[in-house]
Amino acid sequence: MSDRLLDWYDRHARVLPWRVSPEARQAGVRPDPYRVWLSEIMLQQTTVAAVKSYFLRFTERWPTVSDLAAAADEDVMAEWAGLGYYARARNLLKCARVVATEHGGAFPDTREALLTLPGIGPYTAAAVASIAFDRPETVLDGNVERVMARMYAVEDPLPGSKPQLHELAGQSTPAERPGDYAQAVMDLGATICTPRNPACGICPWMGGCRARDLGIASDLPRKTRKKPKPVRHGHVWIARDRDGAWLMERRPAKGLLGGMLGWPGTDWSEDAPEAQPPFPATWQELGEVRHTFTHFHLRLTVHATRVAARPVDGLWIGPEAFSPNDLPTLMRKAHALAAGAEALEPAPAPGV
């Protein structure tokens, strides 16, 4: 069964920046473990399309794990801005530093050793071990869960069925070319055995798929219902000084958007928090930014002002150093609303 899938993979594998070309692979070239690891961290809960440009920028700027280990925290967070799940970036740096200082810059080559590193869990440990080091580990991600649930018509819902799916995935993993096999199943799940409207007619595994035989492929895997997201409210205040510097904050290292730049503001709560600006001034209310996080909707009221002198100490970032690309998407939205606002225009020269 895996032979048929590997044949399909050899003919249809997507060309991706972290993969070695089919020709090089046939010549015995192994992928760079650093690039495999970096891609796997970025791909956690994130689409290939979103990851590509980030992967290229990271590997251009930091070609080896030791380069990354030597990077400044704020540079890595800024480079990750917009990709989401920022704990990944914090753990990425932690992991790079452990590999650089405790493993001589070489990634461990077993699932067990990889599993001890920050940000590497069961999936990523198995993926790196199999893809980079050709070890026959069982790789179980959302794609593999879906493919296995359909192949064997597992009707128990996730996440309860996960152990059963892991068992089935393990039985399906071949001793030969386990890294290619892992990528092949994931490619299959991403391009043919998709969550909705699976393309069963062109599937290399259509011969042995129980769900297809039963006509229930689109219904699997079943999942337990998710809770509705509440709406939370908050305020941010965007201030510039005479020179055009922006008043910002570095968010706490843990929690939502942890370690990222942001605008000073209130907590976000379901009952509208009291508007308390960072300093007294003539603030203009610009409107509302809407953003959805994993577990709640946010409506953020944006205020802006321009001041002559800096009324408070803090993280004032000059116009030459400020880039909205360094901000998480929510804060970027707030900036976009303020960018063209009259409230942020320089004050007219006195006496004119």
Added chain:
DNA sequence: AAGGCGTGGAG
């Protein structure tokens, strides 16, 4: 051991 943790695209 459920829930926290981003974002953008698809339908």
Added chain:
DNA sequence: TCTCCAAGCCT
């Protein structure tokens, strides 16, 4: 607009 969900990990 709204829901789902994508190569999960951490606590």
